[in-house]
Amino acid sequence: MLVAVSALVVSLWSARRQAADAQKAAIMRLVAEFIVRCRTEDFQAAQRAVVTELKSSSAPDPQGGISGLPEPLQSQVKKVGGFYQDVGTLVVLGVVPEYLVVALYYRFLRQVWLAVWPYLERERVMLDAQNAGSVWGSFEHIAVCALNTPFCDITRTFRRRTYVP
Incomplete structure (x- = not known):
């Protein structure tokens, strides 16, 4: 039982971390696009x-x-x-x-x-x-x-x- 709960916690933490990383990557792509646009x-x-x-x-x-x-x-x-x-x-x-x-x-x-x-x-x-x-x-x-x-x-x-x- 303890192993299952631990696995669930680690899985949830990992999913949350991946979502946060994906959001940061999307924001950075957007910022990079604006930087390129204003430097033309x-x-x-x-x-x-x-x-x-x-x-x-x-x-x-x-x-x-x-x-x-x-x-x-x-x-x-x-x-x-x-x-x-x-x-x-x-x-x-x-x-x-x-x-x-x-x-x-x-x-x-x-x-x-x-x-x-x-x-x-x-x-x-x-x-x-x-x-x-x-x-x-x-x-x-x-x-x-x-x-x-x-x-x-x-x-x-x-x-x-x-x-x-």
Whole structure:
């Protein structure tokens, strides 16, 4: 009887461990896919354009919102903002740890959010008037974390070594 109970406990523990390992592997594949996606030249160029053009002295008027931006800038904003929305949704749903996403994209989250915020704020007002929902709430969640948290506080959760000559 004791042997049967022991075998059952070991079997349950092993099954639980395998399920946890499978979940971690799936999350890592997802994170790797996002990393590859954001490092493409096309995405990098769109991100540079968003930050540069929306923060320049000749930037379009934010009163038109995102949908009022000229092409190709509008598509670039949607591509970059949509990426951070997707990543932020994984954070909000608890699929990927917030500290990991914010650490990976810290500088760009801050730059892109500050560039698109005036346009997004106006877009939200226009959508609210149409009772059409909101835009990029999960992007906002991770951007606010990046804006309000010093980078050293985020990376403190990592065990990392530093070079000291």
